Amino acid sequence: MTAADLGPYLLACVLLTVAPGPDNVLVVSLGLARGRRPAVLAAWGMVSGVLVHTTAAALGISAVLAASPLAFRAVQFGGAAYLVYLAWRMLRERGRGPDARADRAPIGGWALYRRGFLMNVLNPKVALFFLAFLPQFVRRDGATPVWLQMITLGLLFMAQAFVIFTMFGLFAGVLGDTIARRPWIQRLFDWLAAGVFFALAIGLAAGR
Secondary structure, three states: OOHHHHHHHHHHHHHHHHOOOHHHHHHHHHHHHHOHHHHHHHHHHHHHHHHHHHHHHHHOHHHHHHHOHHHHHHHHHHHHHHHHHHHHHHHHOOOOOOOHHHHOOOOOHHHHHHHHHHHHHOOHHHHHHHHHHHHHHOOOOOOOOHHHHHHHHHHHHHHHHHHHHHHHHHHHHHHHHHHOOOHHHHHHHHHHHHHHHHHHHHHHHOOO
């Protein structure tokens, strides 16, 4: 990729990352309901999942997924089931006392990261997105192999998404810290965040 190609690619990546979508909604919801640390760690997990989808697209695995309705539906329902599980955990871990955030049990950093990672990896639509998006910026007449170009493009996408999602998580976490001083609002956002997970699960299972 030349410098002239890099600018349009990064611009497209940024626009796609900041556009309203399931990942953005999840990061913001977690920030409001849980605070900065859970939102940022989950966001980093989501961003790490991009490497899996990029590798799958480079190796042709995503093409197999697209060509096999049965495999696609299996991953689709698996992702939906995991989102329902996360919604249940969100409600189970919510605070019940006067200080809703302090009352809930802490969640380990690895568990938060893993949740974000699995949410991204178990979404077959993301795999198909990278299969369709990355080849548009590949130079087939270049000296660099196509698969290596796609991996490189995926790493660049990860880098900018890492920065933007971290900013989303921090901003939502600051708002969440303010909301935490009002327990009834905090509990409302707990239910709202769980509702987001349920809605995404239904949408994923329905193929939307």
